[in-house]
Amino acid sequence: MSENTSRLVRLPGLVLRCGRVGAVVGFYGLVIAGSAVRARLRRSKDGRGLRDGDRWVRLLTRLGPSYIKIGQLLSTRRDLLPEAVTTPLARLTDAARPPARWRIERTVRRAYRDRPWPFRSFEWHPVACGSIATVHEAVTLDGRRVAVKVRRPGIERVMRQDFALTAFAMSVLGMLPKLRKMPFKLMHEQVGGAILRQLDFPAEAAALTTLRSNLSALDDLRIPAALEQLCTAETVVMEYVSDLKRFEPGDLDVPTRRAVVRAVLAAIYEMLFVDGVVHCDLHPGNLYFDRGANLVMLDAGFVVQLPDPVRRSFADFFINMAMGDGRMCAQIVIDSAAQLAEDSDLERFRTGLKDLVERASGARSGEFDLAHFAGGLFDLQRRCGLFPAPEFAFPLLSLLVIEGMIKGFDADVDFQAEALPVLRRRNIPRDVPSAVERRGSTG
Template sequence: MLSLTQNTSRQREILEVVFRNGWDYMRSVLTGTSADEPQLPPPEVLRKILVELGPVYVKLGQLLSTRPDLLPKSYIEALSDLQANVPPVQWIEIVSLLEQELPQPPKEIFRAIDQESVAAGSIAQVHWATLKNGEKVAVKIQRPGIDVIVDQDISVIKNIAELVALTDFGKDFDIVALAEEFTNAIRVELNFTTEAYYTEQLRQNLSKSRWFDPDRVVIPKVYWDLTTPKILVLEWLDGVPLLKSKLAKTESSHKYQKQRREITTLLFRAFFQQIYIDGFFHADPHPGNIFYLRDGRVALLDCGMVGRLDPRTQQILTEMLLAIVDIDAQRCTQLTLELSESGQPPSLARFQNDYDQMLRKYYNLSIAQINFSEVFYETLQIARNNRIRLPRNMGLYSKTLANLEGVSRSFDPEVNLLDEIKPLMTDLFRRQLFGDNPVETFLRTALDIKSLSLRSPRQFEQFLDRLTSETLKWNVNLKELDGLRRSLDDSANRVAFSIVVGALIMGAANISSGSQTAQLSLISNILFATASLLGLWLIISILRSGHLK
């Protein structure tokens, strides 16, 4: 339990930052006092707090920016380009780590290595280097001691999550599980071999395609013999961020417009293959990670964050894209529920009505005017408002599309998303129907039909045999059939009792009218008494059943 009376120096530091920025809700959480529904500070204030708290919280903010299913769009935008305000580590510390991690002394591996970092982040910094064989490489080096800081801050984050979990918000979104998810993601980023595997997988997937020329899309090569959990050595790619390239800044002309459109089409097709075909995609395509190389190729950098989609989810998302284009609120509702991890919303009618109101804004717009990333963000907002919890990969999917569309529209403002994806949709549906190998799918279907055709005559023959031999039994389950049977049984029993009572009365009357002796008179009285008792019991049972009428 976090409180002011039980805190470490790190917790006190967090309290000071929170107090200084006036986040009252988190102040109540950190001091252990009761807190109402969570209230986030304004987006820029939250961003400032995370920067002041240091590298781990900056990384937490970056991870939060991939979850538009949890946060409104304004927070996603504020956190998307979050960078820690940390200076590069001194070269003497970098050399010490290189000596510990590399299989040989740095002087025996590198012909030259730049002591000034090319880029410095919250977890690592990158240096340019040349190997002994003359190949240029990028060396990503983990900040020394960051693992200790991460462990310390992760403990604090989990404690805060346990307190927030006591609120309705924490229960609805399973805040403890979310904290566990985020902290695991941070730990994964501390192991550079994982990023190396992601990079290699994307490189292999994009090395072949039916939609674009694979030679025009580059993923840096991994130098596995020099890569360790704290050092990642990649091929050096000579270029600049796409939006800072000469092509992006050149005035519009037919020649440059055509080149821009070719690159935009290339990007869309490369990412649609990753998302809808491979099910394994680069989940952080912001402007700084898409490079335009000097030879005209496009490179995707920083592959540490990836998303995964199974075939069922891929199919649902393909249909969702078409439902949005068709402005079909009912279909969007059904598809969202198919993706849901939390079941039905409190009100299905309200849920569909929210979709209808959202899509109604786009009735009179052309496809070129529709911002699809905006639509997906609003879709996640609707799910959040209706207490529907979607899988984490939906946040990564939406963020990836938003980044991709944002970069593409900035690079080529006249791009039409539907025109770019329309040629791909037909192929997507064909693949979902027939698979990657139509011949194999056809043969498998043919075998199933053959198996069915071989079994059917024998099964039909058995059916006729049982029908003619009167051994056929039907298992029929009708609603409330047992109640109807009991009701009929009760009615039949009452009719039988009525007949018996009537017979006893008539018999007693006959005996009484012709009785000559005391014995016959006694039998008549016994029959009358028995009939009276049975009649009384029958009346009582009818009254108790409640079905007098």
């Protein structure tokens, strides 16, 4: 544990946080289970019990930011979860309660205490409010209209406590006989660490710059520019984008809906297969339309840099899946696996994945379901004793988050066919290192 983490995660505070999480989960578990039992006894179909999304919203909100992020991701899966659950969960993207004004102002004033105050005006009431930060409209001294993302006071301590608690939970799971071989610790460090990096605002400003550069050729995508000279450890200052509309079909005609889907997939595939700098959090709170119906991508807090071998392996896996070559997909997974069990059955895995890929490639575009395919792949890996590199979670996460949303625009979208033009450029490297890479090389 780093010195910074040790400073923030003291044992008394960790015990109190554990007690709070346990009490909240226990209370809502009893409430939700009780409602489910009553609904079953009455043979009710009113959507209560386990399908009562409002209770899930209250549960996740009470638990805090780490758990709100889970709810945000689940809200995008309208194709897998009932509307009674996903509709209330969608409120988690922008319905968090803001801190008191004096706490926000104190945070911002402290952030600029060692430099001249850079704003002509600052709107202390947020225009958007998330689980990790609030966003405020401001005007700089030279007259530029900007959005200022301000980290919530005390949020780092809570998230690091949750990280410590989930690390302990992973350790306990790793002791169970049937799960002893699973690399839970490595998986937790990779995925949980990526979530914690959302607290690193200088990295987010650099990620905005990188994404703008990498995706600049996409004319129908807009990413606000970061004003890095005005950013601090607690604030990200970026250009203000006005008149944003929610990312939903609304009254868009069919051709526009299809164009939107292809624009989103083009951006996702460019990040995954060419750049390796991936926005993993494109839920409805981070993806919008501007007044010209162009896409606007916000909030680069959950952006990861895929190691180049992982990027190449994932691209090769995807193109072979599109071509229906399951045995080659299996070999790619085997070659990139983080760990093989002593009793792993590689031939069984090759045969099983061959069948899985053939079924996926044979389905019509609207019938292909990435979540079910990924579930089948993970189950096959577990049964055959293969443990994939944890970094593979990030490209799958970015696709799973977006899949449920864009199927609402075009249910027949062919994910595999749309990927092929980008996959042909998968081995063409960028000439200039990304801002993320430059920052990482300098520590």
